[in-house]
Amino acid sequence: MTAELVRGQNHALPRTRLEIRVSAGGPVVAGATLGDEHGTVAGAEWVAHPGAPRLPGVEVLRQTSAGHRLAVDLDALPAAVHRVGVLLALLPGTGGPARFGELAAPSVAVTGVDGTEIARYTITGLDAEAAVVALELYRRQDAWKVRAVGQGYASGLPALLADQGLHQSHELAASIHTAAAGTGTPEAAGSPGPDGPPHAAAATGTIDYGHPARRSGPAATSAHDEHLLPHSPGPGDGPEPASVGGTGATTDGRISYAHPRRQASAPPPAAPDEPARPVAGDATGWSMEERLYNQVWGMFEDLARTAASYRSAVDFADLRMEQELDRVLSDPRSRIGSAGDQGREAARAKRDELVDRAREAFERDIAQLAAESEVVEPALPAAFARWDNPVWQAYQVPTEAPMALRIGDLHLPERTALRIPMLVRLPLERGLWIDAGRSGSDAAALMDAEQLHGLALETAAALAARLLAIHPPGAYTVRVIDPAGSAAVAFAQLTASGALSEPLATGAQGPGAVLEGLTRRVDLLQMAARGNAADALPPGLDPGEQLLIVNDFPHGFDDRTVNRLRYIADEGPSVGVHLMMVADREEAATYGPVLDPLWRSLLRLSPVPDDHLADPWVGHTWTYEPILPPRGSEVLGQVLGQVAGDRWPWG
Incomplete structure (x- = not known):
């Protein structure tokens, strides 16, 4: 079974004699770099390219082509080599495309020498880049894996080579371009190694789940x-x-x-x-x-x-x-x-x-x-x-935003004591839904509706505090819609510290005013982005990320505010407006199936342990648990005090 990789994901390699098959929408140069455990390439002699197509364990084509086959024998690599990077580059000055955005997305497949496909990666999202590191084969604890990289370089091959630690990157890039431009008929890359062509390996079609061969890329x-x-x-x-x-x-x-x-x-x-x-x-x-x-x-x-x-x-x-x-x-x-x-x-x-x-x-x-x-x-x-x-305890307000956020812990029933952090990338592409209803879990069955709702609010407040604390001052704003005023206790620390820029929006008019303002903000930012007219935005418009927390939905919401909420959930993330809802889906059933797309667009989290998540590889049901500040701890108040002090230094 072929593993379809996304950027950053990796996959175990069940064999050591491989082919890397490249399919591009136009002629490209393909090469390979041999790096140490840090990814550093010691010199030009460790780069396989059209002018020097053969290295120990690696062989590439001598010319530009829309299709390439790179032969790799991992057992024949020098002991000092821990990483093999597969690079693709466009050839400048030949009348062809100058950037990958003009071509169809390149596709790179790792196969056995018998053609059995192990993993495939389509490099999407390329635009101005003229060179890209497509894949990386890397060794960890004597096991080899492939990682989808997709790291592009608008400055082309010199920037890519310099990034790999090569000091004479411009000279090497020029020699690669010269060699590729001067080649004639394409020739297939043979298999490396002194023992002749590798034997055909039988395709087992099985996946190796063994440890300790680590998958180092993001999972899902x-x-x-x-x-x-x-x-x-x-x-x-x-x-x-x-x-x-x-x-x-x-x-x-x-x-x-x-x-x-x-x-x-x-x-x-x-x-x-x-x-x-x-x-x-x-x-x-x-x-x-x-x-x-x-x-x-x-x-x-x-x-x-x-x-x-x-x-x-x-x-x-x-x-x-x-x-x-x-x-x-x-x-x-x-x-x-x-x-x-x-x-x-x-x-x-x-x-x-x-x-x-x-x-x-x-x-x-x-x-x-x-x-x-x-x-x-x-x-x-x-x-x-x-x-x-x-x-x-040693917290300091950061100067730049992080790449991900911990939203809880995950564990399996075979070993409940082993908790794995659940991380999601930032900025949030999907909103969060803190389920305040009875989810059917054992923990929820022991609580009444008021207790569950209180825990859901506490979870939402802890996540909001964490998001404020891990962003630079002014880069993140949290706004809370609370029509019935039931969230005041849970958000008391955020309100009292001044970490919230505005008080909770309560009553009959508060939610509508907040949603109207955020809808207008989304519209303006989208129009500015489409028209490339950021300088035309109204003065004073907050450019930072914003999180809208909605409590007690659908209480206090009419059809107009519901439509605005759905619009923000769908269109907001593209311009930095994100949604977190604290709600019981059954209570919103009066709206009928019209809200089903809203629930499906949000990532459901539970305020109590609940086995409602499944991984995409083997379909395990994982138990999710939120992470809250320890009872009686003052750490949250101290952190919020610093956040508010940096946001409002004159307060």
Whole structure:
């Protein structure tokens, strides 16, 4: 089964002799770079391109073409090589397209040498870029994986090569262009390695769910039919330097997410019989924040897959026992007596042996994931951290927005103590719905409607406080619609601290006025974006992100305000207006199916533990739990005080 990758996602490679097949809408140059564990390419001799098509373990075509086949033998790569980057570039000065936006989106497939497709990635969203890193094959703990990168460079091949650590990037890019322009008839790239052409590998069609081969890219979950796909890192013309060894700001003014407990140097190697020792931030990424983000999602995927492997092994053991018992019972001569008893005991013994072996492997994987969690959790930045993380005690108002937000924790029934942070990319492309109704979970069944609604409001307030705290001053605004005034207690800390720019909108007129203002804001920003007329916006229009929290929907809403709410939910995210609803869907049933698209467009969260999320790989039902400040803790008040002080320094 082919894995269809999205930007930032990765996939395990079940074999080491591969082909990278490129299909583009026009002639492109294809090449490959060999990098170390940090992705740095030591020199021009580690770049395979039309002028030097063969390197140990890699071979590329000698010319420009709309279709390429790169041959890769991972076992033949030098020991110092940990990453193989597949790059595509347009050839300037030939009359062809100067940017990828003029071509159909390139598609890159990783296949076995027999043509069996393992993974495919279509590089969408390219515009002014003239060169792009399409894929990255990388090694981690002696296992190889492929990651969809899609990192584009408007400045072309020189910028791409410089980003990989090559100092003479312009000279090398010029030699690549010269070599590609001077080639003639296309020739197929042969398979590398001294042993001749590789043998054809049989396609098993199975997916390897084994650990510790880590998936370092973002993962995805779905809430029933609601997909929770986090954003991928956007293209740029250079990496952000990772900061390690301390907290505070880097020399160029950016925030360092390094935690005092994190080791700045590599840990000592583990003994041969021991698993590799976990390290915080050992996933791929341009910055420490991105590496931690990718590592968290890798842990989520690993837990999903190792649990799937265990469940599948138990199911197989049960099925095999049933088949053997059927054979024993189908023969009247062995149905009774000692022969029948022995047959039944033997079948159960085989079943227990298979289950014990599966459980042993599962416990080993879980132990490694738990050890990784213990290392990663204290190293997380504030946007990813629980409220009891020490990073909040040393909180400082940030100078730039984070890439993601932690909205809760996830766990599986096989190991409820192992919590995986649930991260969503920022800015929010989907609104959030805090379900204040009876969801059918065991925790909800023990509470009355008032308790559930109170917890839902508390969850919404905690998420709003976190969003305010992780954005620079003035870059994020929270507005609350509360027709019945029931949210006053839950939002008391935000109101009293001054973190909210406006008081809660209550009464019959408040919601309509707020929705009218936000609708107008969305209209103006959309018109300005379409007409490329940002300078024509009214003076004083807040350019920052805005979050609208709606409580007690549909109480106090008429048809006009409902239509405005739906409009903001659909069109708001494109111009920085996001929606969070605290509502019971059953109470909104009076509007009929007209609101069904609204509910489907929002990511449902529960204020109590609830197993309503499913991952897209194996369909596990995950239990989601919100993260709230510890009872009696003053951390939230201290953080909000700093947020308000930086927002209103004269107050």
